[in-house]
Amino acid sequence: MSTRIILLRAVNVGPAQLPMAELREIAAELGATDVSTYIASGNLVADVPGRAAEFDRALEQAIEQRYGWFRDVISRTTAQLQKALDAHPFEVIEPKYSYVVFLTGKPSAEAIAKAETYETGDDDWRVIGTEMHIRYANGAGRPTMKSDSISRALKVPGTARNLNTVNKLIELAQ
Incomplete structure (x- = not known):
């Protein structure tokens, strides 16, 4: 187990x-x-x-x-969640505005390049391994980027959790 x-x-x-x-x-x-x-x-x-x-x-x-x-x-694993949290590449101004999207696999370089063509406004995203990291400037409820379009371009399904949730899940798993 x-x-x-x-x-x-x-x-x-x-x-x-x-x-x-x-x-x-x-x-x-x-x-x-x-x-x-x-x-x-x-x-x-x-x-x-x-x-x-x-x-x-x-x-x-x-x-x-x-x-x-x-x-x-x-x-x-707990260690993988912690590693994803530690790798978050953006300044965390408000943890509920920063997300990790846990992907089912690693997107190809071509898919990432296509996703990078989408306008993001004040929001930021980056793929690191099998996670996509997002920082919404004004929160996920008011994004300036089209994260659904970016996710579709990556061609790898995933599910997003804000950093508050990621931290809590690590705590619960320990």
């Missing part, structure tokens, strides 16, 4: 409603122990059996079977 921080993409947005109690239940049914969630946006901390990628795919399938919609599951 290894402790994983498991992030679900786009839950409790629109029709994809997933109560956190049910997410904990599904994870436990798949063999996870010491299961906890943080806020209602698809953050799960658990000790998972076997290989992490196999657990992630099994969780995706179990959610799709139960609810009828697919959502990417992306997991990291």
